[in-house]
């Protein structure tokens with residue numbers, strides 16, 4: 471009896487809405503239930519008491535102020551009847567007119583609240599309305615974490631950071647557009663447009679198309695070619711957009727006649743040398759800057775020794791030998807943080823490298839341990855986390871010099887975060903360099919290989935270049951210390967690092 475009475479009332483209430491339709495609600499491509507869509511003034515709304523529980527959240531309604539807080543796990547969205555501003559986690563705000571409508575004692579929320587990029591960015595999952603399926607789809611899994619770019623003289627590197635490896639396809643479109651489709655990719659900020667405007671790449675925009683995320687690169691006038699590859703730890707897709715070579719008309723091979731004062735602008739050496747064998751100056755290439763950092767110095771002697779040379783002296787001698795070797799190579803410019811026994815704070819060392827835009831950073835040290843039996847060399851590359859407790863201890867020890875510094879200028883946390891974002895890119899490069907150096911160290915020196923390790927060294931952390939830290943041997947082990955006191959062996963150490971750099975450079979195509 472009661473049911474019969476209620477039913478007509480419900481229908482009456484419903485008919486007061488401008489339009490209601492029912493669509494399917496999917497969670498991660500699985501059908502879950504139906505959900506109602508209400509249309510008021512040609513805009514789509516959901517009933518807050520229906521949609522929010524489906525998303526796994528709760529609502530708090532403040533009737534006096536006309537405000538609703540939508541709590542989704544640890545995130546919240548606040549919407550107000552009086553305001554068109556929707557706030558996401560107090561971080562992002564989006565203007566949505568008439569975001570709330572109250573009818574028949576119910577609070578209706580504009581669809582835009584859930585479909586805009588700020589929602590997925592802050593909430594960690596995204597919603598999509600599929601017109602063809604007539605369905606509201608929720609994707610819980612976000613597997614693309616962020617997109618960053620790095621502008622260099624010769625290229626623009628765009629890195630798509632992933633939470634898991636994703637397959638991708640690459641295509642090119644007319645009008646200077648380049649597209650990477652990430653299959654199964656889900657990006658929290660779909661719709662985002664990242665402006666780069668460095669002449670090579672104008673911008674990157676990311677959109678979500680069904681099960682794929684699409685990154686569309688709008689290319690600039692200097693673009694010539696792209697190289698796309700994947701790296702791991704963290705998983706990422708790297709897109710290098712290379713700068714175009716000199717325009718054709720400037721190439722010597724294309725000139726109608728050759729006059730003596732022509733300087734070839736390009737490296738088309740086979741053509742050039744055939745025509746002008748004696749007049750050609752060597753092709754001009756940008757030299758790669760190798761930054762060498764002998765650890766410690768001045769009032770900071772470095773690790774405790776049992777006899778012989780101090781750590782700062784061993785480091786400096788190896789560094790100077792390496793400096794001489796690298797300086798002889800035409801493709802490198804060697805730079806050294808200190809040539810004498812002076813104290814340089816750690817942050818200044820990395821600042822020096824950054825200011826002169828180093829391509830590689832090599833810090834040279836010697837190890838120490840309470841256990842005199844510990845011996846051998848270790849090559850470290852930068853990582854946020856140490857690979858084992860010992861590595862953490864070595865890093866802590868080398869970092870302890872920070873407290874010795876006159877002007878203990880520690881980076882503030884915001885700067886550190888920025889650094890850690892930028893240098894993420896260099897971790898893999900550092901590990902590659904470390905492996906080449908370790909291989910040669912093992913071959914050329916008497917020191918036992920203790921392996922390649924990861925640790926968060928202060929001096930590497932502040933550097934915007936792939937970097938390694940070499941711990942030659944143990945100051946606290948008599949055999950190691952004896953070897954380090956020997957100038958011929960220190961030369962072998964320098965040679966091992968040098969050879970490692972050469973192999974790395976070769977791999978990177980720097981020597982070509």
Ligand SMILES: [Zn+2]
Nearest residue numbers: 765772835836
């Ligand atoms: Zn040291």
